[in-house]
Amino acid sequence: MSDWKMLTLVGADQPGIVGRVTSALYRAGWNLGEASMIRLGGNFTIMMMVTGEGEVEAVLQPVADELSLHMHVDDIAGSLHQHVVPNIQVRVAGADRAGIVAQVTEVLAQHGCNILELESDVAGSSERPVYIMHIQGYAELPLESLEAALDNLGDIDVNVSPIETLIG
Known part of the structure; x- marks a missing residue:
């Protein structure tokens, strides 16, 4: 079982947020799980499950600073393949x-x-x-x-x- 973290990033919508965040995670060896990314009221919000070695904050802080994103990370007891199919x-x-x-x-x-x-x-x-x-x-x-x-x-x-x- 992996040690998952819930990563939340919020900031003014601008091109490149998803690409920059996911590329930084990939280059540092972090894996993505489930994710939700959406534009709300001129802001862009990312919530995603991530797992990897080290501190995800250290990996993403330079990207968050450059894009003026607020970052929050929580340890979670999550796992993949838990999707409930809506009816x-x-x-x-x-x-x-x-x-x-x-x-x-x-x-x-x-x-x-x-x-x-x-x-x-x-x-x-x-x-x-x-x-x-x-x-x-x-x-x-x-x-x-x-x-x-x-x-x-x-x-x-x-x-x-x-x-x-x-x-x-």
Whole structure:
């Protein structure tokens, strides 16, 4: 079993972040596991599992300094091949207001849904913002039960649908 670390890097979006970070890790003999990299509000965020010899901070600090990235590293008890295949997706849209994420995710949790991925965006304009959220998860309850539970959230449109995954 490998000793995994969770590496988080955040900074202003600019070309070359992924290439510079992953190249520095590769050249130093570090291996990548699962990763999530995304642009959020003009910033770029990397979260990835890494394993290797030495101190990953020493390997990446020059790159982080040059690109003005904030770095955080945690030891984790992770391993590969632990992926849960999502079987539902939830799409939410409505006028942006406080509490949408909390309301939807609390209902999903109360009904045993394990959220595997959540992405959100604020569209529209500053005068008329629209909150959009996409969730992928795993639930053992029938879709109709989740739909009924999410149907009582008022002024937001919530759509629950199955994810058909072919694994061969």
